[in-house]
Amino acid sequence: MEIFKLPSGRPLSYEFTYKTEPDRPTILLSNSLCAQYGFWDRVVSVLHDEGFRVILYDHPGHGQSGVSSDLSSTTFDSLADDVYTLLRSPDITQWFAGVNSPSTLTPSLHAWIGVSMGAALGVVFAVRHPGMIRNLLICDTIACSPSNAGEPDAFGPRVAAARTAGTMAKTVDETMERWFGAEWTAANADEATRVRKLMQTTSADGFETCIAALKSDTFDIRPLVGRLAECVEHVKLVVGERDADLPVKMAQMRDQVQKGFDAAGKNEKVELVIIPKAGHVPFIDGYEDYIRAILPFLKH
Incomplete structure (x- = not known):
């Protein structure tokens, strides 16, 4: 692990593997809420075997990354x-x-692979910095804040519950249940224990400040996904079969991305892959199928 000091002085924890081997294409991995970059360990091992190098990092208040003094200031x-x-x-x-x-030099990434808020962030980043990402892999993400979707706020009560409890323990337990379910957790005890320990590195401040981004009225990637054809070369979407209604919502997102490529006159088929029996972080509970889904895409 390395620590980078942002201009504000806030620390950002990250890791850059095989950094001295520039012939290896570089892939950046971006996490979900409550996930530390060690979540990706098994994926990273495969990417190394396939000749890539990897940049991993932690969102504010996750792992060893710090938070701003104003927790409400975090946006995508x-x-x-x-x-x-x-x-x-x-x-x-x-x-x-x-x-x-x-x-x-402005480094270019061979690929950005994001899950959940890390996927939405990949869309935002790609549009803000056209050409920096060649291949964008969007996994298991909502497209906008609850207020923009016209839906009840599912995030605020979770922050309130964590603050009332004074600990993230119950939040982590509930997130484990929501993401993986009791059956998978019981059948994969070692991996579940590893993941739980990594989730426990999320501070209450980190949880709240990242939820501030997810709740913000500024969070809405629906107008952006149709512009991805102008910003990246290839896009693929992946979603866990059991991730609530996201398979349906991400099918709609795929259609919008495809319309953008069609309008740009690019002969590109944008694919959506549904990972069987997987939930919100399918590279964990649908690992083998996830790897099979992403590797051909990364060979672009």
């Missing part, structure tokens, strides 16, 4: 700024430089 734009600042820092650019000057 500010989260995108955090990642852009990291990628443009000498800590990263020196390993992309080659014959270029590290002070002027």
